[in-house]
Amino acid sequence: MKVFNQRESWQSRTGFIFAALGSAVGLGSIWRFPYVVGQNGGGAFILLYLIFLAIIGFPILIAEIVIGKSAQSSPYGAFKSIGKNRFWGFSGKTLIFTGFIISSFYSVIAGWMLGYLIEAIIGHLNFTSTNLALSHFDKLSSSALWSVGWHFVFMALSILILFFGVRKGIEQKSKIMMPLLIVVVIILVVKGLTLPSAMKGIKFLFSPNWKMITPAGILIALGQAFFTLSLGQGTMITYGSYLSKNEDIPKSCFPVVILNTIISLLVGVAVFTIVFSQDLAPQAGPSLIFETIPLVFTKMKGGYFLAIFFFLLVTLAALTSEISALEPFISYLIDEKKWPRKKASIFAGIVAFIIGIPSALSFGLLKRFTILGMNFFDFISFFSINILVPLGGLLAVILVSYVWGIKKAFSHLSVSKEVFFHHRPWMAFYFKICLKYVSPVLIILILLNLLGIF
Ligand code: PHE
Numbered sequence: 001m002k003v004f005n006q007r008e009s010w011q012s013r014t015g016f017i018f019a020a021l022g023s024a025v026g027l028g029s030i031w032r033f034p035y036v037v038g039q040n041g042g043g044a045f046i047l048l049y050l051i052f053l054a055i056i057g058f059p060i061l062i063a064e065i066v067i068g069k070s071a072q073s074s075p076y077g078a079f080k081s082i083g084k085n086r087f088w089g090f091s092g093k094t095l096i097f098t099g100f101i102i103s104s105f106y107s108v109i110a111g112w113m114l115g116y117l118i119e120a121i122i123g124h125l126n127f128t129s130t131n132l133a134l135s136h137f138d139k140l141s142s143s144a145l146w147s148v149g150w151h152f153v154f155m156a157l158s159i160l161i162l163f164f165g166v167r168k169g170i171e172q173k174s175k176i177m178m179p180l181l182i183v184v185v186i187i188l189v190v191k192g193l194t195l196p197s198a199m200k201g202i203k204f205l206f207s208p209n210w211k212m213i214t215p216a217g218i219l220i221a222l223g224q225a226f227f228t229l230s231l232g233q234g235t236m237i238t239y240g241s242y243l244s245k246n247e248d249i250p251k252s253c254f255p256v257v258i259l260n261t262i263i264s265l266l267v268g269v270a271v272f273t274i275v276f277s278q279d280l281a282p283q284a285g286p287s288l289i290f291e292t293i294p295l296v297f298t299k300m301k302g303g304y305f306l307a308i309f310f311f312l313l314v315t316l317a318a319l320t321s322e323i324s325a326l327e328p329f330i331s332y333l334i335d336e337k338k339w340p341r342k343k344a345s346i347f348a349g350i351v352a353f354i355i356g357i358p359s360a361l362s363f364g365l366l367k368r369f370t371i372l373g374m375n376f377f378d379f380i381s382f383f384s385i386n387i388l389v390p391l392g393g394l395l396a397v398i399l400v401s402y403v404w405g406i407k408k409a410f411s412h413l414s415v416s417k418e419v420f421f422h423h424r425p426w427m428a429f430y431f432k433i434c435l436k437y438v439s440p441v442l443i444i445l446i447l448l449n450l451l452g453i454f
Helices: 013-024 027-039 043-071 075-083 086-121 130-142 144-163 165-193 198-206 215-228 235-241 249-277 292-299 303-337 341-360 376-410 417-423 425-450
Strands: none
Touching (some): 013 165, 013 235, 013 249, 027 303, 043 215, 043 235, 043 425, 075 376, 086 130, 086 144, 086 341, 144 165, 144 303, 165 249, 376 425
């Protein structure tokens, strides 16, 4: 007998862990994390970030996964079935929209990484001064053809993976790409640690400079903890929905949080030992990867290969994240509109590519076009990462804690409620306090702060 519309699922727990880790480790961990650490006081910032991961990142990850796993449907279907009214259905759609918008500009930056990988391979990243590195980056990122072109190629690669579905696409490809990524990180860390002045980098990274912590820095640490775990935009709800009903959620999520943290810290070690070895400033900001890193590699023995490894690492990490940002919308089209996966993937890819074009042109042709004083890229990334993502997280937390109820929600955490509560009462207590009180309060504070009210 043919089974119609059978929902896809992960093949194994390891498969889920690699896929979720692939989503978590991305531009946020490799491109953003080192430079926000550099700008906000090194070790002190890291400590704050770790605390936020523990008190809001991990609990909300659990909350999102439990929503998906119990409903076995896209964020829209999941929110609607748990919230039982149109408001929650609409909220689910908002999360899908957020992930989709993020996928559109994420692909632009990821496209630059892919473009830089090719630049590294053809030997174009030889710079003798910061100015040369800078002008090369400006020249490329302002070129419409280069920027839109790589955005297109990157999006096409992502769609190609999604085309194959959950097991053969997302899971299988993550299981190949993530170990490769870990190997590349280790090579770079070993190289970094053997450089002269490596200790300066380590010291910067791990010795807290509390004077550099500002209120804005605290919010950045909180936002980073959120973004790095791909929360607030349907991704983890969707990935949770492919878990089988009897999966133990804390057991499958804990490794994701730990490994993501370790990888981010290792990338920090690699970047800062390399940067300090050449006496360069750690505060370069978003351009750290495109200007400082190639400059450092030019001066180093074996720099040609290191540059290739480095941009390969970032591209792989971005690819496994991009697919996770697109998947909620695709799962919505499959679940709700009954579209076949191939049609849904191509449609999502084409639309996300088109929406991403103004972002790709924001550094050249559309430089002067601004919304609220920001170029299109800055506006859309600010709006989605700083406003829509915390809002999505808040909705998920409220749904679990106050609409569904912690007790009912937790009964889906493991095979059965008894198993969970009897064997791990402290964990249940911890999640409950974090989800009911700590997370909503902190997220509301972030949002009020952004609106200038607090
Ligand atoms: N977690 C990803 C990162 O650190 C960002 C991301 C967010 C990816 C949302 C997909 C969806 O880069």
